Amino acid sequence: MEAMWPRCLFLFFLLTCELSPEVVAEIQESSDDSPAPQEPVRLTDVPEAMEFIAAAEVALLGFFQDLEIPAVSIFRDVVRKFPDVAFGISTSPQVLAHYNLTGNTISLFRLVDNEQLDLVSEAIENIDANKLSRFIEINSLRLVTEYNPATVIGLFNSMVPVHLLLMMNKASPEYEESMHSYQKAAKLFQGKILFILVDSGIKENGKVISYFKLKTSELPALAIYRTFDEEWDTLPTAEVSVELVQNFCDGFLKGNGPRENDESEEKTQKVEL
Incomplete structure (x- = not known):
């Protein structure tokens, strides 16, 4: 039971990142x-x-x-x-x-x-x-699932424990090309990693971005997270390519130095945002 707590904690954090009624209505x-x-x-x-x-x-x-x-x-x-x-x-x-x-x-x-x-x-x-x-x-999870208050529940009910987040503004000129590469990379890790898009242009998603200690100036960025032990790593990048995503994911799966979010006091503060 104790092993499930970090997963539940992060899920609780994400569930507190409710979008405004207007955004939910738009979805x-x-x-x-x-x-x-x-x-x-x-x-x-x-x-x-x-x-x-x-x-x-x-x-x-x-x-x-x-x-x-x-x-x-x-x-x-x-x-x-x-x-x-x-x-x-x-x-x-x-x-x-x-x-x-x-x-x-x-x-x-x-x-x-x-x-x-x-x-x-x-x-x-x-x-x-x-x-x-x-x-x-x-x-309704997909090869790339966009984060919102509905999909976050399905993401954390999935049996796939590793999640990769692309934090990027959908209004940026590079978005279409980046998403094309991101989707191609997602096919390489089907069943191993859930690929998620976090639109940094939505104000409420700032809580997700700050959870990984990223600033707006560092975006676009990739963040990879394992639900059962809360190990994670980030990679700010100006260009999203299949090779870059693949290398980042392979490195994390092989245990090449992901950071662990083990600062309990700071983590608790973020959960309560």
């Missing part, structure tokens, strides 16, 4: 900006389901024995809210059995760490659009 509204299919894809057999899941960073599948239950209508209603999530439905007993399911289940699949997260029959009986939307928002 939520952005999901409605792009057109999306109005119906989930019907998946009739195991190969079709496997191919569908493998092709998406985040896939939400409804495994239903009966398409007349209320949960099916709710499942279909939330499709338009998440244009970047692949939605599928299957009633095939073989497909349910393949994914170790015995009853009506809504499952979220993540490419980044090969996780399958299930809402089983008991939860589905009481599901509504808000609850299902929240489940998707919290757990």
Whole structure:
């Protein structure tokens, strides 16, 4: 139990970095900006389901024995809210059995760490659009996940203990090229490191940046963090390249001198911000 405390402490710190209501509203509204299919894809057999899941960073599948239950209508209603999530439905007993399911289940699949997260029959009986939307928002981790109050919960519920943060202003001229390199590097560490983007242009994210003892003048910067022992290291950089990110991550994974945030008094002060 003691080994879990540092992880919980850092999670608590990040959860205190709440964005303003205006920013949260902007995040939520952005999901409605792009057109999306109005119906989930019907998946009739195991190969079709496997191919569908493998092709998406985040896939939400409804495994239903009966398409007349209320949960099916709710499942279909939330499709338009998440244009970047692949939605599928299957009633095939073989497909349910393949994914170790015995009853009506809504499952979220993540490419980044090969996780399958299930809402089983008991939860589905009481599901509504808000609850299902929240489940998707919290757990939709990607090769690169942007930090916000919803995604931070999913990040720290992941079984991947090492997180890499790119702290950079999304409005900067170098952002697009840097993100392209960052995403390419993320594929090299799939299942080993969670790649996170922290937009330094958002005022509230300053708490995350200061946690790693970085100043605005040092950005862009990379910060790598291991949740179970709170070891971390940072690398201010003017250019984000695949090689630079790969070397930084490899060095940390091999134990090449990451710093440990063991200053308990100072750490406690930061948590209470």
